[in-house]
Amino acid sequence: MKTLEQHNDERWEAHRIMEGAMRPHPNGIECPKCGKELWDSNPMMQLACNPPKYNIHCPACGYAGYRLA
Numbered sequence: 541m542k543t544l545e546q547h548n549d550e551r552w553e554a555h556r557i558m559e560g561a562m563r564p565h566p567n568g569i570e571c572p573k574c575g576k577e578l579w580d581s582n583p584m585m586q587l588a589c590n591p592p593k594y595n596i597h598c599p600a601c602g603y604a605g606y607r608l609a
Contacts, residue, residue: 569607576593578594578607 542550562584569578581604583596592609 543546564597567607569596571598571603572605574598574601578603580607598601 559586564579564581565583566577567580570576571578576598578598580598581597583593583594587606588609593600593606594609595604596607597604
């Protein structure tokens with residue numbers, strides 16, 4: 541069995557990971573304008589279109605657009 545402290549430490553780590561996933565972050569796609577890495581602008585918000593998309597942006601040059609989900 542785990543201790544209460546171990547359990548709470550594991551849950552805090554899970555919350556930190558989830559919090560990071562909710563913030564803008566790099567997505568591994570090259571910017572079509574400058575070649576740097578694009579970021580998902582709001583990763584938790586999938587746009588209601590067909591096919592679904594996400595807002596993306598390039599912090600290096602200011603490019604903004606969409607990527608397919």
